[in-house]
Amino acid sequence: MRGVVISRGLLAGLVTLLSLDVLPCLAVDGQISPLVLEELLLWVSGGAGQVNTYRIPLLTFTKRGSLLAFSEARKGSEQDTGAKFIALRRSTDKGATWGPTAFIVDDGSLADGLNLGSVVIDEEKGSVLLIYSICFHRYHCSPSSTMMVYSMDDGLSWSAPRNLSVMLGVKSFAPGPGFGIQKRYPPAVGRLVVCGHGSIAGDGVFCILSDDHGVTWKYGAALKSIPFNQPKQALDFNPDECQPVEMEDGSIVINVRNQYNYHCHCRIVVRSLDGGESLPLEELFFDHTLVDPAVAAGALQKEGILFFTNPANDKQRVNLTLRWSLTNGQSWEKDSVQIWAGPSGYSSMTSLKSDSPEDKKFIYVIYEKGHKDYDESISFVKVHLYGGR
């Protein structure tokens, strides 16, 4: 209820502002009014490389300002298990044109192959790190592995996969899906924080941390499911896929999939005040505005504004919607932008942080989009935050 109450308060404030007849001024002066300026399908299932299904899109800017889009290229079926490639496309002109697909990781013919994933940009080193799992479901394989590949050249070439389980243990950990963060504000400036979730019985939100640019990793915060390590049933508390964002006060807000609709058909939001070391229950709330069918959603903080994308529907994966909050997620603006009315699934967002006015105008969304099923394609959207003006 917390979110709703505050949102009403803000709305009242806005109404007051509008009644003072300053709307034109606001519109010019930075009133958020998102507009889908361009949309492009980056992958079509059954398309490039005869891949059965493209799913789980990730999107990030590199330090040099290139856009990298990743997805799972599921070789033989649409299932979460099975053999896959990690597909990558790269744009050096902020999404206007894209290079051909590169398969940067090939798991061969594994019955329970790789799963994406979380992409992290280390601004200090200029590197791109991609964390993913292998054998997450332990289907015809054991144990699970948490894997990493990295690029030192803006995503052009990639390291051999490195198994982080040596440091992290073999607990099933599915990073993201989405992006990880590098802490810009204290505490723990420079730290890499990658959050994800566990397997169904041992599910929950878990974050892995690196204070040496990805060389070593350790487990940090955990928000465990209840009952933990036991089979779940409907309405159990089961935080799952998640997207962390760093707020300007240095806290990390994690927007979480509420797998079994505990308390509501809406998102769980939880906050870490210590750089991803802990996720205290006191910092957890259910965001009733963010109605959700249990899905991986996108979240992004840009210049004090929090953005959120998901298929806004309590049961079905349809109606991909962009929302924004001027109050760090305490409330959401009444207006929202529908990006796609039809079937839509996982989504992720990025934007370029720079001093250029151009870069302040845009955020970029990637999401699963279809006409009949949401896994028909992966779509890239360029959103102008100020109504195209």
Place this chain on the structure above:
Amino acid sequence: MSHLLWVPCLLFFGTFVFGAPDADEIKFLPGLPKQPSFKQYSGYLNVADNKHLHYWFVESQSNPAKSPVVLWLNGGPGCSSLDGLLTEHGPFLIEDDGMSLRYNPYSWNKIANVLYLESPAGVGFSYSDDANYATNDTEVSMNNYLALKEFFRLFPEYKDSEVFLTGESYGGIYIPTLAERVMEDDSINLQGIAVGNGMSSYELNDNSIVYFAYYHGLLGTSLWESLQAFCCEDGKCNFYNNPDVNCSRALSEVQQILYYSGLNIYNLYAPCPGGVPGRVRFDNGQLFIHDLGNGFIKHGLTTMWSQKLNNLMAWYKSVKLDPPCTNSTASTLYLNNPYVKAALHISPKALNWQICSAEVNLKYSRLYMDVKQQYLKLLGKLKYRILVYNGDVDMACNFLGDEWFVESLQQEVQVQRRPWIYNNGENQQVGGFVKEFSNLAFLTVKGSGHMVPTDQPIAAYTMFSRFLTKQPY
């Protein structure tokens, strides 16, 4: 799959079906430890009034009705596709004794109905009534097309099956020129083509082999410097039809090394069966030649050489064409065994089986210098899938030439060049590299020579099944 089922139906529509294919069914094939569980047929597809093309059709080991029909053509020109069956990807392969066959666990008919066609007439057991074996690319593609039509007439139960046209070597010319005809015929459900170590462009093949040879350590620096000095300008080399006499001389040296020094042209890293051969050999009054005449055809000395060979044809009671460093003794013994011939329903009018026909090869008119137009036409339909695959240590049709050829088609890249992985039964290995364009893939098979399924059977089968079933490489 009984053909009998079709007979009443066809009679009802007034079509008369001749004895085939029941008469063509191979009831008992000598040399097998156990007769196969799939059906196979051997007989003749009669085309153009007087030509009788021998086929051997092996039904799929997994649900023939649902498996595609795959045509396979070996090259030459003038070489027999039964070499593909018995030594490459057939359901059983010939043993050295020339008597027995062993089952091939990586047979392409595990997932496809494979039609092996001996083409053109004069090759293997194929013959023509007038015994005139001079032919050319256009006539061959027409007769192959007619043979395919004839096949579907004899096997109407396959008329709706997906069809893939595949081949090797000079099949690089046969297959796209045949596909060009088949794509105009709606009654054939063409899905795609695959060409292994194919001749796609004489120019690119000649130009690339020189680089291949130098960078595989075959040429040495002083020869390379001569080639650079006499054949190249501003970093661009013409090893194909360079008029420069010094370039020609340097290229003769290249040819000497590639073709006549004793290297196995079909697999740089394989020994030459029978040891280092000469260019020609006289044996028992017969002249043996070992050159299919595909390399450096625009080169002065090559032209003189083939004219000389053609003249010799008249003098020797027969000229035999044995591809270099190829031991075809076992296949020849087996296929000329009277019991085998009877099992295969070979006509008494057919010649003795040889792996390649010197007559067909030497009298052959090459009309296409490249098959770029055919590929572009196929790609333009936006519905056919094309696989160009190359064993990467073959020197007859080297991978680089075909890679350049595929690049020259200037298609949109779909997936960047990358290693492709297969399971060799123990673990995952790199099979080679693949670059994918819209409906077109160029794929190398690492460590394989010209006959990819012979050299790398597991990788080849993996590649074939991914191509056929539309799986990612």
